[in-house]
Amino acid sequence: GQNIDQPTEMTATEGAIVQINCTYQTSGFNGLFWYQQHAGEAPTFLSYNVLDGLEEKGRFSSFLSRSKGYSYLLLKELQMKDSASYLCAGLDSNYQLIWGAGTKLIIKP
């Protein structure tokens, strides 16, 4: 079966760094997406990885290891507005997105 695993909830301190891990099992693989979803709002696209390695976009970076079926989202210099759910989603061989349940990130002052 297809499955995306990520922690349910994480807590971090303002100004710190946090890494949200995601492991995936999909039928075929065409890439991995990270989305941010604030409470009561729709998800917004953060990153896409299809090759191994680290992609950096400002304070956010995303890493992929295809051999390990593993990705992480790294958030630096955390701000209060980063409090949100972070959704990991794998793109399978049919280009269908398989969604994780999301990781709720709580930022404390």
Added chain:
Amino acid sequence: GAVVSQHPSWVICKSGTSVKIECRSLDFQATTMFWYRQFPKQSLMLMATSNEGSKATYEQGVEKDKFLINHASLTLSTLTVTSAHPEDSSFYICSARSLQENQPQHFGDGTRLSIL
């Protein structure tokens, strides 16, 4: 960046009413649009995948006759909740993807539906 417009943002109506939600891609052509439902504090649940010019593909457990989907053009898809009941109250979100299948889905702002 890609913009997807969804409206209405929220709807409150009586039980038995049919409600139509529109989803438009504003600056790109979307051959595929997706309709999701999300209950409070739960993950996104894909309801159906809508391809322009063809019938939508519904996920298991989603009633086709209750959730009517029309994807008449490359920029517009609609979801009609027919004879809505209180248990249909939820946050409905559409997303659109451009022609290339490995492009990200871009989401509309969602429609909060409350059935009294």
